[in-house]
Amino acid sequence: MAPPRTEVPVLAEAAARYGLGPEDEAAVRAALGRPPNPVEARCLAVMWSEHCAYRHSRQVLQRLPAGGDGVLQGPGENAGVVGIGGGWALVWKMESHNHPSAVDPYNGAATGVGGIIRDVLAMGARPVALLDALRFGPLSDPRARRLFSGVVTGIAAYGNSVGVPTVGGELATDPAYAEAPLVNVACLGLVRAGGIVRGRAAPPGAALLYAGARTGRDGIGGAAFASGVLDAAAEVRDRAAVQIGDPFAGKCLIEATQQALSTGCVLGLQDLGAGGLACAAAEMAARAGTGVLLDLERVPLRERDLAPAEVLLSESQERMLLVVRPADAPSLAAIYRRWGLEAEVVGRVTPDGRFRARAGGITVADLPAQLLTHAPARHVVPAPAPAPTPPEARAVRAEEALLALLAAPEVASAAPIYEQYDHMVQVRTVVRPGRGAAVLRLPELAPAGLALTVDGCGRWCAVDPYGGGLATVLEAAANLACAGAEPLAVTDCLNFGRPEDPQVFWAFAQAVEGIAAACRALRVPVVGGNVSFSNEGPRGPILPTPVVAMVGRVPEVDAPALVHEGDLLVLLGSAAPGLGGSLYARVLWGALAPGFPRPDLEAAVRTIACVRQAVRRRLVASAHDVSAGGVAVALAECCLILGRGAEVTLPGPGDAAALFGEGGTRVICAVAPQHLEPL
Amino acid sequence: MIWGVVTFPGSNCDRDCVHVLRHVLAQDVREVWYEERALEGLDAVVLPGGFSYGDYLRPGAIAATAPVMAAVRAAADRGVPILGICNGFQILTEAGLLPGALLRNRTLRFVCRDVWVRVECVRTPFTRGLRPGQVLRMPVAHAEGRYTAPAVVLRALEREGRVVFRYCDPAGRVHPRANPNGAARAVAGVRNAAGNVVGMMPHPERAAEGMLGSEDGRRLFESALRSLAGER
Numbered sequence A: 001m002a003p004p005r006t007e008v009p010v011l012a013e014a015a016a017r018y019g020l021g022p023e024d025e026a027a028v029r030a031a032l033g034r035p036p037n038p039v040e041a042r043c044l045a046v047m048w049s050e051h052c053a054y055r056h057s058r059q060v061l062q063r064l065p066a067g068g069d070g071v072l073q074g075p076g077e078n079a080g081v082v083g084i085g086g087g088w089a090l091v092w093k094m095e096s097h098n099h100p101s102a103v104d105p106y107n108g109a110a111t112g113v114g115g116i117i118r119d120v121l122a123m124g125a126r127p128v129a130l131l132d133a134l135r136f137g138p139l140s141d142p143r144a145r146r147l148f149s150g151v152v153t154g155i156a157a158y159g160n161s162v163g164v165p166t167v168g169g170e171l172a173t174d175p176a177y178a179e180a181p182l183v184n185v186a187c188l189g190l191v192r193a194g195g196i197v198r199g200r201a202a203p204p205g206a207a208l209l210y211a212g213a214r215t216g217r218d219g220i221g222g223a224a225f226a227s228g229v230l231d232a233a234a235e236v237r238d239r240a241a242v243q244i245g246d247p248f249a250g251k252c253l254i255e256a257t258q259q260a261l262s263t264g265c266v267l268g269l270q271d272l273g274a275g276g277l278a279c280a281a282a283e284m285a286a287r288a289g290t291g292v293l294l295d296l297e298r299v300p301l302r303e304r305d306l307a308p309a310e311v312l313l314s315e316s317q318e319r320m321l322l323v324v325r326p327a328d329a330p331s332l333a334a335i336y337r338r339w340g341l342e343a344e345v346v347g348r349v350t351p352d353g354r355f356r357a358r359a360g361g362i363t364v365a366d367l368p369a370q371l372l373t374h375a376p377a378r379h380v381v382p383a384p385a386p387a388p389t390p391p392e393a394r395a396v397r398a399e400e401a402l403l404a405l406l407a408a409p410e411v412a413s414a415a416p417i418y419e420q421y422d423h424m425v426q427v428r429t430v431v432r433p434g435r436g437a438a439v440l441r442l443p444e445l446a447p448a449g450l451a452l453t454v455d456g457c458g459r460w461c462a463v464d465p466y467g468g469g470l471a472t473v474l475e476a477a478a479n480l481a482c483a484g485a486e487p488l489a490v491t492d493c494l495n496f497g498r499p500e501d502p503q504v505f506w507a508f509a510q511a512v513e514g515i516a517a518a519c520r521a522l523r524v525p526v527v528g529g530n531v532s533f534s535n536e537g538p539r540g541p542i543l544p545t546p547v548v549a550m551v552g553r554v555p556e557v558d559a560p561a562l563v564h565e566g567d568l569l570v571l572l573g574s575a576a577p578g579l580g581g582s583l584y585a586r587v588l589w590g591a592l593a594p595g596f597p598r599p600d601l602e603a604a605v606r607t608i609a610c611v612r613q614a615v616r617r618r619l620v621a622s623a624h625d626v627s628a629g630g631v632a633v634a635l636a637e638c639c640l641i642l643g644r645g646a647e648v649t650l651p652g653p654g655d656a657a658a659l660f661g662e663g664g665t666r667v668i669c670a671v672a673p674q675h676l677e678p679l
Numbered sequence B: 001m002i003w004g005v006v007t008f009p010g011s012n013c014d015r016d017c018v019h020v021l022r023h024v025l026a027q028d029v030r031e032v033w034y035e036e037r038a039l040e041g042l043d044a045v046v047l048p049g050g051f052s053y054g055d056y057l058r059p060g061a062i063a064a065t066a067p068v069m070a071a072v073r074a075a076a077d078r079g080v081p082i083l084g085i086c087n088g089f090q091i092l093t094e095a096g097l098l099p100g101a102l103l104r105n106r107t108l109r110f111v112c113r114d115v116w117v118r119v120e121c122v123r124t125p126f127t128r129g130l131r132p133g134q135v136l137r138m139p140v141a142h143a144e145g146r147y148t149a150p151a152v153v154l155r156a157l158e159r160e161g162r163v164v165f166r167y168c169d170p171a172g173r174v175h176p177r178a179n180p181n182g183a184a185r186a187v188a189g190v191r192n193a194a195g196n197v198v199g200m201m202p203h204p205e206r207a208a209e210g211m212l213g214s215e216d217g218r219r220l221f222e223s224a225l226r227s228l229a230g231e232r
Helices: A011-018 A022-032 A038-047 A098-103 A105-121 A142-162 A247-262 A276-288 A308-313 A326-338 A369-373 A398-406 A458-463 A465-482 A502-522 A583-589 A601-616 A630-642 A656-660 B014-024 B068-078 B087-094 B151-159 B218-231
Strands: A071-073 A080-085 A088-096 A126-136 A166-173 A182-192 A207-212 A268-271 A291-295 A319-324 A342-350 A354-359 A362-368 A429-431 A438-441 A449-456 A486-495 A526-532 A545-554 A568-572 A620-625 A667-671 B002-007 B028-033 B044-047 B082-085 B101-103 B111-119 B135-142 B146-148 B163-168 B187-191 B197-200
Touching: A022 A369, A038 A276, A038 A308, A038 A362, A038 A369, A080 A486, A080 A526, A088 A105, A088 A486, A088 A545, A098 A105, A098 A142, A098 A182, A105 A126, A105 A142, A105 A182, A105 A247, A105 A268, A126 A142, A126 A247, A126 A438, A126 A449, A126 A545, A142 A166, A142 A182, A142 A247, A166 A438, A166 A449, A182 A449, A182 A486, A182 A545, A207 A247, A207 A326, A247 A319, A247 A326, A268 A276, A276 A291, A276 A308, A276 A319, A276 A342, A276 A354, A276 A369, A308 A354, A308 A362, A319 A326, A326 A342, A354 A369, A362 A369, A398 A583, A398 A630, A398 A656, A449 A465, A458 A465, A458 A502, A458 A545, A465 A486, A465 A502, A465 A545, A465 A601, A465 A620, A465 A667, A486 A502, A502 A526, A502 A545, A502 A601, A568 A601, A568 A630, A583 A656, A601 A620, A601 A667, A620 A630, A630 A656, A630 A667, B002 B014, B014 B028, B014 B218, B044 B068, B044 B087, B068 B082, B082 B087, B087 B101, B087 B197, B111 B187, B146 B187, B163 B197
Parallel strands: A088 A526, A126 A166, A291 A354, A486 A526, B002 B028, B002 B044, B044 B082, B082 B197
Antiparallel strands: A071 A080, A080 A088, A088 A182, A126 A182, A207 A319, A207 A342, A268 A319, A291 A342, A354 A362, A429 A438, A438 A449, A449 A545, A486 A545, A568 A667, A620 A667, B101 B146, B111 B135, B111 B163, B163 B187, B187 B197
């Protein structure tokens, strides 16, 4: 075998663009005993990007509880897997597509949906539901409005076409997201426990079967681009780093892959996502402790004359890599071709731990697979961010305040958004969007079902990242409890500014601690997720925004109960609500107020368990979590959802903090008078 | 009774239709691939919703030329009941088996929500068991559902009683606010001259089980079952 061609080291050039430092170059030289060639350098630059390698976050993420009774697959694979009984398991994963959506909102959001669906598919599952969490600048700003509309249309275009219902989500706006919007999408899948597949390249000798759409020049360097800061020129300059989705190919890929999986001949499976073929092949080899040999000339191309590095790093959509016995390759390829897709054997698994690629009769890359997937960690000394200065409080009449809060995008009806999403396809959706957690029935496990929710609050985390992380998880659990569901698994997107900023890093670490503490108290594992750093523009970072998606089991799914005239409204749970981090201060005083009322974890867990039991025993006809806008807004929401009025007496003083304060876990329940005593 | 449910590449309600026919109505179902050329032995055929061929070119335009459509046409000529739902309706109009066309919604947006439709014609297998004027609740989920046809065709459809469903409010009144897409004359579904081919934008298969919010859609399938049994 000819040795790899070595040319002038280009890592320094890659460094300028992708943020690899001189210490990285030294590490690569030490590992290889030579400088990397240009193809290798580009692969390393992408694979060692923050987006792929979690260089700043890896150590902090260890704090999250990842294990538990039902966990069949924790973090580190394409998605997490949790057993739900009866021989079935759920697959759960959320990812961000923030940077692409800032540059090209329609395609950025659409490919975000496509990517997360394929992560779930890669575990052997059928994708059954989507949720999305969105953040934009104030919608009065024309650019924010354009991004918002493009993102919603993009999610709808992809999700609707591939036939995976978007059953829930949330939206918030703040000037801090004006330059860096957030698009986080979660996907739920179902798989028979015996049918789980992993992203592993084994055994040696197995064939690597490329399946799906052809490879083009789109999305090259996408992972590296997603690791940098956005600026005013990004919208023009980085357009080529955004992938273009083809939902029709995506739908065919889902169905063909389901058929391929049903043969039992798929030994390993992975989506070609960030970092393209190079990343998928290297990760599959590194997980299995094997190597891979890729023949780049066999990769189906959309356009001629792609350079080897482009073939390796293209992020063209709708592609998967299968590990199969060579004898099975023709019949599996035939399944994909029947669906109008490409399928070619592009390489094989080797026992040597090397990541090798050949083109034009020569080896263009030869690296240890583990070197690609194990970028050196980076450390930042965190520095606590100061609390915001208290805004000037002004007295506002309660009626005026309530109307202003009800008009905030965070609180206002999301129907104009979710009506653009097909939320009913696959005929599972029992509780539709707009009523707290969505509930899906599982005919596989009737009468059981699953409840899903996604929650995040940058306001709370900006004021108190630990308390905000805690409260975010508790809110998700409260939403599930209102549907009678016990939490099974969490997946999260951790959206922050530049990790090199000590204050940003401090907020990140604190928020993770808060999430970890709440998840431990609720005994719910974090089975996967992603970290999105560098969400900032010239005016600074976004609000620290960890977003949590939680799924829980409903033992007996039923159509929502009816609320009758004369039923009582009961406020369960305790809190000393304040205006720190509240929507009230943000909307009416124009700034964040310091002093988030950190929830009492033990009390919150008790409240959540109590609500869950009351809902399951049908003691309450309707339960609604108190969140943004406090008790007053929650009561108004109850009235709007139930189509009824209410007369209430609130405990304590009727001041702004009591009416509109947030924090603590509180739930408003509608109870028939005869059920008050048992409750 | 054997039902055929056709899958085109990009169909995404085929599995839902199969589920309702097989598990809710206990029918035999044959899953038909778009390349098949014969539909002999089928008592009824469903063209399901979805995005056949990604809605590229025009919704239904490419599927209308698929190999299976010649067999669908032959079945229609034999009088086999054929129901096109959503994209299936679009395919039937593109194939010329039903008059008119489905344009982009007036709002230019995809719309997914419950609507009410009034039964206008009971001279089809799918509505024979219903009352004229009966109001049904079913979901719609489409971006191109605005029914249109030349004025002379619309007048003929009305005259011949070939409008099968019209969007209305829960009380059965037809007015613009109850029309989710701006369809001409609030048309939600039409039939062919013989009455055996029906196309509709709402999704009856999504309204076949009470847990999902409505059982009104199931009545269309039940009506066809009784209708077919009566003919034997």
